Amino acid sequence: MKFTQILTLVGALAMTGLWGPHAHAQVQSPNKADDVILEMQQAFKKGDKNRLSTLLPQTRGHVLEPLAAYWEMRTRLDSAPESEIRGFLSSYAGSYYEDRLRNDWLLQLGKRRDWATFTAEYPRYRMRDDREVRCYALATEAMNSKANVAEEAKRLWYALREADDGCTYVAEHLHSGKQINGLDLWRKARLAMDANRPRPAKAAVDIEAPRLSEQVALIHADPEQYLDKRIIAITRSRKELAVLALIRLAANQPDKAAELLEKRWSIQLSAEERNWTWGVIGKQAAWKLQDNAASYFAKVQKDSDLNDELLGWKVRAALRMGQWRQVLSATQAMSPESQKDPAWVYWRARALTATAQDNAQKLEAQSLLRSIASVRGFYEQLALEELGQSITLPERPLALTPQEKAAALINPGLQRAMYAIQMGLRPEGNREWNYSTNLHTPGGMNDRELLAAADLACQRQVWDRCINTSDRTKDAIDFDQRFPMPLREIVVRRAGDIKLDPAYVYGLIRQESRFVMDARSHVGASGLMQVMPATAKWTAKKIGMTQFTPDQITDREVNVAIGTGYLKLVLDDFEGSMPLATAAYNAGPSRSRNWRNGPVLEAAIWAENIPFQETRDYVKKVLSNTTNYAAILTRQPQSLKARLGSIGPRNSPVAEVNKDLP
Structure with a gap:
């Protein structure tokens, strides 16, 4: 679109009240169509299909018509014919609400095990931020191409705090295909028990040892009694149930769990089981700020047997006791992804500096600090100061051009989002705003476009979108946007x-x-x-x-x-x-x-x-x-x-x- 055409459109928007110094007041002024949208919001919350269908025709031509149409279709999605669903997707093609409904539809297709339709629709799904949908997709990939998707599936499954159909299904499928093993399943059960989530723990045990899964509830209710009754653990499953009981006991009594592990269970468990259990006991002791937390972590003989969360707590316990060598070993054992986290980069650099035995280690520490040093956040700022620099205002980016501002203004998703926010539909507006500025969507925004979108939000005094959008720029940092000072x-x-x-x-x-x-x-x-x-x-x-x-x-x-x-x-x-x-x-x-x-x-x-x-x-x-x-x-x-x-x-x-x- 030429700049002259953009200016013409801006003028038209000004006439409708969507742009200009009084846009905020005009958008909020009561009008019949807005009232209909707000009534539909309430009907959607109540699941009132009939009321939504009755009101929908009155929203034709409204800037939030796609939202209203989504509400109406969403309540009927489980019974609507496929042709009607595809009609919605076609009518609102390219919009957030097309992708939102496709997300919802993919979840239904997965639950119905309609893999042919799911496989055809998934490539058109742009957000790619729903873990359960991704788990279903991994299952179809494993079925259709025999691809090895185990690592991604485990990562998604482990991250979920509650059981869901998609990730549980792919775990079952991969287990039956021998892409994930018993230890993978027991680790999910351990994570769930540690998070006080017995249902997903039981779901994991159901896959590996269905005859024993009912005991998960007993363990969760009274782990000490369970351990008292089962003194000998001779099978793999019995040992793992004892680990679950020790994990559950450690949540409230880490010292008691340590005593039982040391005196009764250590000899019966495998090295990996012992290491993980000591890691959980150390974590719970560290969470309670006990001085003996580091001593529990010291009993872990192989850091690679722990996950990133447990290693993070090992770092914290070691920091509290000034044990820099343990800080170094724990950060080095983390996954490549966690090793990039500025927190662990900073503490690894500090540990290297504290324990350096040669100039090479000192230089490595300096290199790590330089890799994160900036004004962007807590550890980035501390890294700057470790390098002997102060925290100062970054150079402001070049001013936005009229063309860049106008392009943000005419973005349909940003228009709808701003309108929704300013008429009181903040959650709906925030979601569409985030989608419209997300780098993973078609036409995703670069730094200059993000700055222009943030500027639009700032001008409308929608400060949370202004800050969050500006925060996402990679190279250009505009402090006036990131750190506004209203009032x-x-x-x-x-x-x-x-x-x-x-x-x-x-x-x-x-x-x-x-x-x-x-x-x-x-x-x-x-x-x-x-x-x-x-x-x-x-x-x-x-x-x-x-x-x-x-x-x-x-x-x-x-x-x-x-x-x-x-x-x-x-x-x-x-x-x-x-x-x-x-x-x-x-x-x-x-x-x-x-x-x-x-x-x-x-x-x-x-x-x-x-x-x-x-x-x-x-x-x-x-x-x-x-x-x-x-x-x-x-x-x-x-x-x-x-x-x-x-x-x-x-x-x-x-x-x-x-x-x-x-």
């Missing part, structure tokens, strides 16, 4: 009034809500700073907000005032430690207090040992965000390490703890 006057003023670093406030908001003003979590936290109702009420009293009522928490100024007030109280309670305060903001002050007890650690090691993955990631991201926001606000070089400091028990034994801090 700057309010945030900076409120932070200044209570002597709180505004960069810290922005770093936290970016992680909490992505600046979505009406964000609400599944546990009831609200607004920019995701404040819980009880916390808001408590904080309002503490900061002298006498007229506060719960409905005010969604007001921007009130939410910022209460959020910053609470953050300041938490920060003061933790003696100014940003890592501790950040963990407390996410997981609660009592947990953060407990996690600080133990050896004095550099905060990066302490953060890596936080038991909850959500909080562990949250702390890293908030502090990384904070460092970048500080670079923007001050225009001066910054240090993440300076913000981290070290962490250990409270400095002063007489320092008061704010016991009622929620």
Whole structure:
């Protein structure tokens, strides 16, 4: 399309209200077609097929007609004739909703074992992000070409926390064809039991030892009693059931599991079974921040018998005890994919530096650090500082051209996504936006196109799409997009009034809500700073907000005032430690207090040992965000390490703890 044609289309869009400074208000203004779409959303949630069919004709010509048509067809997909399904796919060819319905149809075809139709349709499926669909596809590949798909099938199956038909089916098929063996199946059962998921554990055992699978429920309910009753494990299956029981016992009593393994079961298990079980015991002890976790991992005689998750916990336990050689050996044993993770690259480099016996190892450490060093994230920033560099603003990319902006504007998927978001259908809009910007779809976006899409979202103040889209550029980094500062006057003023670093406030908001003003979590936290109702009420009293009522928490100024007030109280309670305060903001002050007890650690090691993955990631991201926001606000070089400091028990034994801090 020529630029003059783009400008003509932009003008037409402006006339319809989809573009221009008042687009947000116009899209949100009530109109009959929008009301019909919203009514269809409710009917879809209820599975009301008749209501959806009645309302659909009223959406003809609406920008969200493909969404409305998808809702109507989706509720009838199990009974609709194939010709009608293909008619939908043809009518909305190239759109997200064509691919969304094909995804749903492929799942049904797989469940029906209609492999001929599945095989014909799968090559047209563009998203390729549904694990169960991929498992069905692997089964057809194995059937049709006898291809060896075992490694990918295991990876997908192992990653699922609950049993599904597709991945269980391909596991059964590959087992019958001897492409996966008994150990592969038992490892799935071990992973499921470790994750407290007895159903998928039973499903895995059903394939290998169907007569014994009922015992999985007994093991899950009372592993210690199971172990007491079965003293001798003479068959492979009996040994593996004992491993499942030890894994289950370790979840609550790692020391008890270690005692039983050492005194009773070790001699009966194979070397691989012992190594895995010691790895799980070590992981559970590390999760509880026990000092003996590293000693349990030391009993693992072959690191390659452990998976990446267990090796990750071995690294954490070794870091906590300053055992750099164990850090090195565990990171070296990880899969090639995990070895590329910036966290393990960084700690491997640190371990090499700490244990280097020659110049070659020091040079290897420097090379590893250089491979990840950037402003992109927590470990990337730490790598920069290990190399003696500060964290500074990256050079801004060349300004977007009018042509690049206009191309984003006329993208049909982005148009629909933005319209959906701005009329209150945020989940639906987010999904289509992500699809439209995804590199794996036809016409997937390069860096410049992603920057243009992010710019479109920024201009509409849809900050979460702005940030997430800009975050995906590989070479061009636009900090103004990645780290926007909405409500700057309010945030900076409120932070200044209570002597709180505004960069810290922005770093936290970016992680909490992505600046979505009406964000609400599944546990009831609200607004920019995701404040819980009880916390808001408590904080309002503490900061002298006498007229506060719960409905005010969604007001921007009130939410910022209460959020910053609470953050300041938490920060003061933790003696100014940003890592501790950040963990407390996410997981609660009592947990953060407990996690600080133990050896004095550099905060990066302490953060890596936080038991909850959500909080562990949250702390890293908030502090990384904070460092970048500080670079923007001050225009001066910054240090993440300076913000981290070290962490250990409270400095002063007489320092008061704010016991009622929620």
